[in-house]
Amino acid sequence: MRNKVKPIRSGVWTMHLGLFTASITLLTIIFHRTMGLDTLVALNLFILSFVTAGFVFFLGIFTLTKVWKHGKPGGSNALMGMLVAVVLLMWPLIILHISSNYPAINDITTDLSDPPQFVMLHKNRPPGTNSLTYPGEILAAQQREAYKNINSLQFNRSSEEILKLVKLTLLNMNMSVVGVMNVDNTEFDYWQIEAIDRTSFIGFIDDVVVRVKQTNDKSVVDIRSLSRYGKFDLGCNAGRIEKFQQELISKVLSTVPTA
Structure with missing residues (x-):
């Protein structure tokens, strides 16, 4: 009887970190919008989420490379985490693009x-x-x-x-x-x-x-x-x-x- 090959660990971490980061971002929005979360705290949580999303994306690339070289399972986990990371990273990237059309005044x-x-x-x-x-x-x-x-x-x-x-x-x-x-x-x-x-x-x-x-x-x-x-x-x-x-x-x- 053949032993079941476990998914590569970095792929599991990629998925879990991606979902955790998305949860933090969503909860930050909800708590700031409806429960009076301090704005500076919310901004710092957003920054932390975006930095973590960037780490998740590169961790996913690392995982896919190992999957390709060694044929181990876990690519789907990495892809799921990377997808979540890309969605999160699109937010600041879109803001940066839009901000180029407006003067830096408040x-x-x-x-x-x-x-x-x-x-x-x-x-x-x-x-x-x-x-x-x-x-x-x-x-x-x-x-x-x-x-x-x-x-x-x-x-x-x-x-x-x-x-x-x-x-x-x-x-x-x-x-x-x-x-x-x-x-x-x-x-x-x-x-x-x-x-x-x-x-x-x-x-x-x-x-x-x-x-x-x-x-x-x-x-x-x-x-x-x-x-x-x-x-x-x-x-x-x-x-x-x-x-x-x-x-x-x-x-x-x-x-x-x-x-």
């Missing part, structure tokens, strides 16, 4: 000369987050080059009317409003709303501030959107501002000015 505003400033979101801010202070002209120049159509909005309505529509727009976009404040400036008074928004898939948090300023018989609306983590945003902040402006314009056009 802070977008409709008013580059006097961007809205965060006030309320300074409180209880987690460590390791991006600064809420606007970086200045270098970033502004990059935005001018990349997003030429992002500008302030003006409406022939009072600031109080527009403020209500701004808040409604933020809520309709599923943002969490942190607070509303009236700022008494030496030059002009204005209303300010601060909110946070989450990306749809993983749930990364971005910070948003909207300023409603009364000038004569018009209200000027400016918005600023800032990624809480990371140096680039893949166009997310600009997309959020454009969507906000479109929805706000729609709400203004669908309502009647108060006397």
Whole structure:
């Protein structure tokens, strides 16, 4: 009776490590999106998963080489682990490819000369987050080059009317409003709303501030959107501002000015 040849051990390890890495990645997404896992912890787990996936891929190549040379079973295990690794590695590779189409900025505003400033979101801010202070002209120049159509909005309505529509727009976009404040400036008074928004898939948090300023018989609306983590945003902040402006314009056009 012939002894059954055991699959090559490295092939079994390739499969098990691949499935384990996929499980860690999936659980990280779920815990961050729904259970409040710290973003820095989640980012480190993602990095660990991608590094492990790279190791799994090369371990699979090593295993297939041994299978080819010595005719031992275990090639299917190696291929399964390598397939999982390739799927995981496609994620950062796709992000890197997409990022080449966008500038390396994470802070977008409709008013580059006097961007809205965060006030309320300074409180209880987690460590390791991006600064809420606007970086200045270098970033502004990059935005001018990349997003030429992002500008302030003006409406022939009072600031109080527009403020209500701004808040409604933020809520309709599923943002969490942190607070509303009236700022008494030496030059002009204005209303300010601060909110946070989450990306749809993983749930990364971005910070948003909207300023409603009364000038004569018009209200000027400016918005600023800032990624809480990371140096680039893949166009997310600009997309959020454009969507906000479109929805706000729609709400203004669908309502009647108060006397």
